[in-house]
Amino acid sequence: MQVYTGLLPDEYIGYHPIHEYNANEKKYQDLYEAYNWNYEPATDGNLEQGPPPAPVVNLWPASMPAFQKTLGGYQAALVGLARRMTRMFALALQLPETAFDSYVETPEASMRILHYPVQTASRDDQNGIGAHTDVEHFTMITQDCDGLEVLRKDGQWVKVRPVADSFVVNIADCFMRQTNDTFVSTVHRVINTSGRERYSCPFFFGFNRATLMTPIPSCVSETNPHKYPVITAGEYYQWRTKRQKERGLGARATRSTQEV
Ligand SMILES: O=C(O)CCC(=O)C(=O)O
Numbered sequence: 001m002q003v004y005t006g007l008l009p010d011e012y013i014g015y016h017p018i019h020e021y022n023a024n025e026k027k028y029q030d031l032y033e034a035y036n037w038n039y040e041p042a043t044d045g046n047l048e049q050g051p052p053p054a055p056v057v058n059l060w061p062a063s064m065p066a067f068q069k070t071l072g073g074y075q076a077a078l079v080g081l082a083r084r085m086t087r088m089f090a091l092a093l094q095l096p097e098t099a100f101d102s103y104v105e106t107p108e109a110s111m112r113i114l115h116y117p118v119q120t121a122s123r124d125d126q127n128g129i130g131a132h133t134d135v136e137h138f139t140m141i142t143q144d145c146d147g148l149e150v151l152r153k154d155g156q157w158v159k160v161r162p163v164a165d166s167f168v169v170n171i172a173d174c175f176m177r178q179t180n181d182t183f184v185s186t187v188h189r190v191i192n193t194s195g196r197e198r199y200s201c202p203f204f205f206g207f208n209r210a211t212l213m214t215p216i217p218s219c220v221s222e223t224n225p226h227k228y229p230v231i232t233a234g235e236y237y238q239w240r241t242k243r244q245k246e247r248g249l250g251a252r253a254t255r256s257t258q259e260v
């Protein structure tokens with residue numbers, strides 16, 4: 001298939017067929033299919049001066065130009081919203097609100113649309129998508145029905161019910177690393193026992209690939225030193241993407257590590 005994600009082992013884009021992953025090693029493979037695409041700076045109406053973006057790779061279906069136009073347009077609007085939210089996060093970290101502006105000029109801003117068929121296997125035997133944390137700085141999700149669950153600190157899974165005209169916002173691993181665990185990534189999963197097909201649309205937002213993920217000053221001290229190696233956001237994205245792909249596509253028989 002022209003858009004099959006397996007065509008590009010180091011990228012997460014393209015079509016991910018159903019039953020391709022099993023993040024938590026359940027009896028049955030995870031029950032979702034997805035189409036992922038990268039942010040293309042050319043579609044970003046707000047693009048300011050900044051470091052040149054990494055070359056953009058996508059696997060758009062050639063026969064469906066409206067598909068690319070519609071999804072790319074929605075993504076451009078979300079990039080604008082995410083830039084504004086980045087300012088709110090800066091204020092929450094006791095920084096000037098513009099402190100992160102130069103990190104989100106050519107951001108990591110990939111998206112996916114997901115389809116979860118109705119699950120008939122038990123919750124113990126299958127996930128829609130297995131428990132995991134996202135990679136970038138934060139994620140905004142739209143969803144059309146029940147199924148998403150997040151793990152609380154006390155170990156309880158909590159259902160995240162859809163609320164009309166709203167996004168679910170999850171902290172992701174790059175923000176956790178840069179804030180030295182002041183912000184904690186949300187462990188989440190989907191189990192679609194709602195009795196209807198479920199559709200969702202997560203938007204993954206992170207700093208420019210060239211950004212060195214140095215610790216946020218308010219999050220480190222002599223008694224709370226920085227725990228993570230300082231690498232660029234791009235190095236971290238690429239390492240995680242490769243690892244996720246290796247554990248999924250083509251590795252059904254040998255997968256032995258859990259995402260969470
Ligand atoms: O479908 C959802 O609500 C969440 C999907 C998700 O966690 C992901 O794609 O990383």
Ligand SMILES: [Fe+2]
Nearest residue numbers: 132133134188
């Ligand atoms: Fe996720």
